[in-house]
Amino acid sequence: xxxxxxxxxxxxxxxxxxxxxxxxxxxxxxxxxxxxxxxxxxxxxxxxxxxxxxxxxxxxxxxxxxxxxxxxxxxxxxxxxxxxxxxxxxxxxxxxxxxxxxxxxxxxxxxxxxxxxxxxxxxxxxxxxxxxxxxxxxxxxxxxxxxxxxxxxxxxxxxxxxxxxxxxxxxxxxxxxxxxxxxxxxxxxxxxxxxxxxxxxxxxxxxxxxxxxxxxxxxxxxxxxxxxxxxxxxxxxxxxxxxxxxxxxxxxxxxxxxxxxxxxxxxxxxxxxxxxxxxxxxxxxxxxxxxxxxxxxxxxxxxxxxxxxxxxxxxxxxxxxxxxxxxxxxxxxxxxxxxxxxxxxxxxxxxxxxxxxxxxxxxxxxxxxxxxxxxxxxxxxxxxxxxxxxxxxxxxxxxxxxxxxxxxxxxxxxxxxxxxxxxxxxxxxxxxxxxxxxxxxxxxxxxxxxxxxxxxxxxxxxxxxxxxxxxxxxxxxxxxxxxxxxxxxxxxxxxxxxxxxxxxxxxxxxxxxxxxxxxxxxxxxxxxxxxxxxxxxxxxxxxxxxxxxxxxxxxxxxxxxxxxxxxxxxxxxxxxxxxxxxxxxxxxxxxxxxxxxxxxxxxxxxxxxxxxxxxxxxxxxxxxxxxxxxxxxxxxxxxxxxxxxxxxxxxxxxxxxxxxxxxxxxxxxxxxxxxxxxxxxxxxxxxxxxxxxxxxxxxxxxxxxxxxxxxxxxxxxxxxxxxxxxxxxxxxxxxxxxxxxxxxxxxxxxxxxxxxxxxxxxxxxxxxxxxxxxxxxxxxxxxxxxxxxxxxxxxxxxxxxxxxxxxxxxxxxxxxxxxxxxxxxxxxxxxxxxxxxxxxxxxxxxxx
RNA sequence: GCGAAAGUGGCGGAAUUGGCAGACGCACCAGACUUAGGAUCUGGCGGGGAAACCCAUGAGGGUUCGAGUCCCUCCUUUCGCACCA
Numbered sequence: 001x002x003x004x005x006x007x008x009x010x011x012x013x014x015x016x017x018x019x020x021x022x023x024x025x026x027x028x029x030x031x032x033x034x035x036x037x038x039x040x041x042x043x044x045x046x047x048x049x050x051x052x053x054x055x056x057x058x059x060x061x062x063x064x065x066x067x068x069x070x071x072x073x074x075x076x077x078x079x080x081x082x083x084x085x086x087x088x089x090x091x092x093x094x095x096x097x098x099x100x101x102x103x104x105x106x107x108x109x110x111x112x113x114x115x116x117x118x119x120x121x122x123x124x125x126x127x128x129x130x131x132x133x134x135x136x137x138x139x140x141x142x143x144x145x146x147x148x149x150x151x152x153x154x155x156x157x158x159x160x161x162x163x164x165x166x167x168x169x170x171x172x173x174x175x176x177x178x179x180x181x182x183x184x185x186x187x188x189x190x191x192x193x194x195x196x197x198x199x200x201x202x203x204x205x206x207x208x209x210x211x212x213x214x215x216x217x218x219x220x221x222x223x224x225x226x227x228x229x230x231x232x233x234x235x236x237x238x239x240x241x242x243x244x245x246x247x248x249x250x251x252x253x254x255x256x257x258x259x260x261x262x263x264x265x266x267x268x269x270x271x272x273x274x275x276x277x278x279x280x281x282x283x284x285x286x287x288x289x290x291x292x293x294x295x296x297x298x299x300x301x302x303x304x305x306x307x308x309x310x311x312x313x314x315x316x317x318x319x320x321x322x323x324x325x326x327x328x329x330x331x332x333x334x335x336x337x338x339x340x341x342x343x344x345x346x347x348x349x350x351x352x353x354x355x356x357x358x359x360x361x362x363x364x365x366x367x368x369x370x371x372x373x374x375x376x377x378x379x380x381x382x383x384x385x386x387x388x389x390x391x392x393x394x395x396x397x398x399x400x401x402x403x404x405x406x407x408x409x410x411x412x413x414x415x416x417x418x419x420x421x422x423x424x425x426x427x428x429x430x431x432x433x434x435x436x437x438x439x440x441x442x443x444x445x446x447x448x449x450x451x452x453x454x455x456x457x458x459x460x461x462x463x464x465x466x467x468x469x470x471x472x473x474x475x476x477x478x479x480x481x482x483x484x485x486x487x488x489x490x491x492x493x494x495x496x497x498x499x500x501x502x503x504x505x506x507x508x509x510x511x512x513x514x515x516x517x518x519x520x521x522x523x524x525x526x527x528x529x530x531x532x533x534x535x536x537x538x539x540x541x542x543x544x545x546x547x548x549x550x551x552x553x554x555x556x557x558x559x560x561x562x563x564x565x566x567x568x569x570x571x572x573x574x575x576x577x578x579x580x581x582x583x584x585x586x587x588x589x590x591x592x593x594x595x596x597x598x599x600x601x602x603x604x605x606x607x608x609x610x611x612x613x614x615x616x617x618x619x620x621x622x623x624x625x626x627x628x629x630x631x632x633x634x635x636x637x638x639x640x641x642x643x644x645x646x647x648x649x650x651x652x653x654x655x656x657x658x659x660x661x662x663x664x665x666x667x668x669x670x671x672x673x674x675x676x677x678x679x680x681x682x683x684x685x686x687x688x689x690x691x692x693x694x695x696x697x698x699x700x701x702x703x704x705x706x707x708x709x710x711x712x713x714x715x716x717x718x719x720x721x722x723x724x725x726x727x728x729x730x731x732x733x734x735x736x737x738x739x740x741x742x743x744x745x746x747x748x749x750x751x752x753x754x755x756x757x758x759x760x761x762x763x764x765x766x767x768x769x770x771x772x773x774x775x776x777x778x779x780x781x782x783x784x785x786x787x788x789x790x791x792x793x794x795x796x797x798x799x800x801x802x803x804x805x806x807x808x809x810x811x812x813x814x815x816x817x818x819x820x821x822x823x824x825x826x827x828x829x830x831x832x833x834x835x836x837x838x839x840x841x842x843x844x845x846x847x848x
Numbered sequence: 849g850c851g852a853a854a855g856u857g858g859c860g861g862a863a864u865u866g867g868c869a870g871a872c873g874c875a876c877c878a879g880a881c882u883u884a885g886g887a888u889c890u891g892g893c894g895g896g897g898a899a900a901c902c903c904a905u906g907a908g909g910g911u912u913c914g915a916g917u918c919c920c921u922c923c924u925u926u927c928g929c930a931c932c933a
Binding site for chain 2: 362560633647792
């Protein structure tokens with residue numbers, strides 16, 4: 001009775017004990033500062049927002065990263081595995097309004113709570129390098145970077161249409177608008193407002209950000225594609241059409257090529273300048289400046305244009321711009337094609353966007369699907385100007401969209417291929433000063449102003465005399481005032497704090513106003529991982545030598561929802577820091593892993609669905625080891641994981657079996673010496689399983705990361721050892737073998753169930769921390785079976801398996817297969833036409 | 849509409865290069881032990897069939913001695929992009 005009680009696995013006793021011991025050893029999870037020649041490994045999981053509660057998605061994310069970190073420690077790497085808090089942001093302000101708690105207090109107490117959760121989960125983070133982005137020792141460097149970028153012309157201020165979320169009561173970056181809605185408020189339609197805003201000139205790096213993607217081979221293709229789409233490079237040309245009414249002597253009688261007429265120009269952007277002879281109208285965006293001109297004396301037109309604009313806006317807000325029904329109105333004015341002087345009508349259309357390209361297009365219905373649709377609807381001329389390259393008998397139907405063709409009906413350019421014509425026509429445009437080849441990006445500059453309180457103050461001052469004046473470096477940080485009233489009134493809360501707003505101008509010493517916008521919180525997370533390498537530095541953001549040592553990050557792990565926002569901003573920031581001479585790497589992250597979501601009952605966990613599982617509850621009931629191990633066992637890490645509590649119970653039962661098995665034989669194993677005989681029989685069988693398991697898990701850590709099958713493999717091994725319990729109890733396996741089996745089992749469990757591993761490592765007499773023990777090496781002698789089971793097929797259908805010695809010659813395998821009784825009875829009276837022997841794999845008899 | 853990934857028992861999932869489909873776990877069934885306990889241990893568990901065997905990886909074709917895996921067509925789900933000129 002008493003004995004059985006001792007053998008009960010009780011995580012509630014084991015885990016707190018080790019948690020205390022680990023907390024008392026700050027060096028345990030610290031990177032080796034002396035860096036004694038070990039190769040470095042920087043493994044990082046995306047830092048959480050301190051909401052106050054870890055959720056299962058966090059547990060999964062950090063269980064993956066922690067397993068990898070622990071494995072790398074055991075492999076002898078100098079591992080940097082830090083953690084921090086993305087601590088600025090709106091929820092703190094909302095909580096302040098709701099509970100009348102200062103955001104700082106709310107945030108810091110949340111951090112304390114989540115840090116406890118991390119501790120309880122046994123996550124191996126080096127808290128000495130903790131970064132909390134809402135503290136001045138961090139955000140001052142946001143300001144410092146802002147000033148450096150300002151000096152380099154990478155920060156600017158402009159009045160522009162911005163995305164405004166009424167719910168957040170602030171501006172959003174383009175990246176934070178999803179289908180016309182706020183990324184945090186799916187039900188809130190984003191409005192457009194005109195505001196003076198600060199921008200980061202991310203477009204200056206558009207091309208490099210795009211090119212760099214090709215080299216990021218360690219990134220999921222999906223993420224690279226998303227970034228490529230987001231950057232949205234398109235090559236084309238801008239060409240000027242002319243307002244016909246301005247042209248002097250615009251029409252040649254004989255239709256010969258024209259002198260370029262003077263007058264108002266309508267610059268269009270096109271990716272298919274080779275089709276310009278097929279342009280049968282010019283289409284303007286409703287907000288195009290010329291439209292206002294043309295409608296000035298035409299109130300009918302003005303009304304119609306207003307309607308078109310309204311349709312466009314509605315479609316944008318509804319997020320279905322692609323579904324809008326195309327409408328347009330003719331202006332009654334005409335444009336001249338700069339290449340042949342052709343007079344074509346100018347229209348205004350609701351599908352032309354003012355903020356892409358030049359806000360005007362040439363419409364070529366013969367070779368563009370949208371233009372075709374539009375021309376059909378309004379009976380505008382449709383003309384073929386491209387023919388297929390191979391002169392096939394039949395002319396393909398219009399619209400003919402391929403760029404694989406030659407020009408026809410295009411005057412002197414007939415016969416050129418599309419690509420030749422694109423080049424040639426752009427050259428001519430350049431020579432004549434009517435256009436040029438251009439590259440257009442969809443990526444827009446990053447608007448970073450937020451009319452909110454809980455963020456990094458923008459270090460700028462508005463002086464009536466000197467205009468905008470940067471805060472001098474020696475006045476950094478601009479401290480966010482902490483005792484202020486936060487209410488839900490419009491505008492930035494900071495603008496109502498006179499002590500903050502009223503300053504003296506650093507230039508003239510006169511009275512001035514401090515900028516009251518704060519920075520987008522994505523600024524904080526754009527470079528936090530550099531700070532980890534030198535988190536306490538008070539004279540610079542980090543020591544370049546330290547960053548140089550650790551960067552790039554070897555493995556970054558997080559959710560795919562950051563594929564655009566965070567991951568493109570941090571790539572941008574890295575390039576800026578490189579150009580500032582702080583670092584030498586071009587990219588922050590070598591390998592990126594995006595784990596799947598945690599779902600329950602087929603849906604993402606959410607309060608509204610009532611399917612949230614609390615990590616605390618799981619840990620309280622089954623322990624941290626079981627919770628973490630289940631998070632790795634239930635699905636491969638890149639797939640969505642369906643949380644089933646019965647599964648956690650199953651893993652917990654498994655850990656109980658491991659515990660009892662190890663504890664039962666620890667007294668024997670602990671004192672065992674070295675093996676003195678070649679293993680055979682049961683010993684050999686068990687050692688074989690052990691070493692095959694080591695080989696499998698080691699391989700998985702090196703890239704495939706199917707930790708679910710790693711856990712399954714350990715289960716198989718434990719099952720096999722346990723099945724031999726009677727023989728073990730009878731002493732059939734020598735103590736040294738038992739010792740090897742158990743210690744190596746414990747070492748393999750260590751990345752997945754650190755508490756259990758620590759406890760059993762100690763019970764087995766292991767030296768020091770299990771984390772510092774070398775990862776087991778599989779012995780190739782032992783991973784190899786000496787007898788193989790070979791399936792025997794007849795016409796591809798399995799009939800039986802035969803056992804043959806490993807490495808048998810094909811003839812031997814064939815003979816064994818043919819000798820098999822079952823096979824014999826099946827081939828009796830038939831002709832064996834062919835025998836295929838795949839060494840080590842299969843035998844197939846083809847019979848007739 | 850375009851692009852990508854996925855589709856395997858009652859459920860989560862396994863099968864790394866084409867070679868024994870369903871490892872491992874859950875649920876369930878039966879049994880053992882037992883102060884009847886949400887503990888532990890043993891066995892069973894895709895479908896049909898008494899069995900021999902047959903059928904089965906979303907559907908249909910194909911390649912191959914052999915296909916969950918490769919190719920084609922289609923269906924479904926998820927994700928990304930979508931008047932970007």
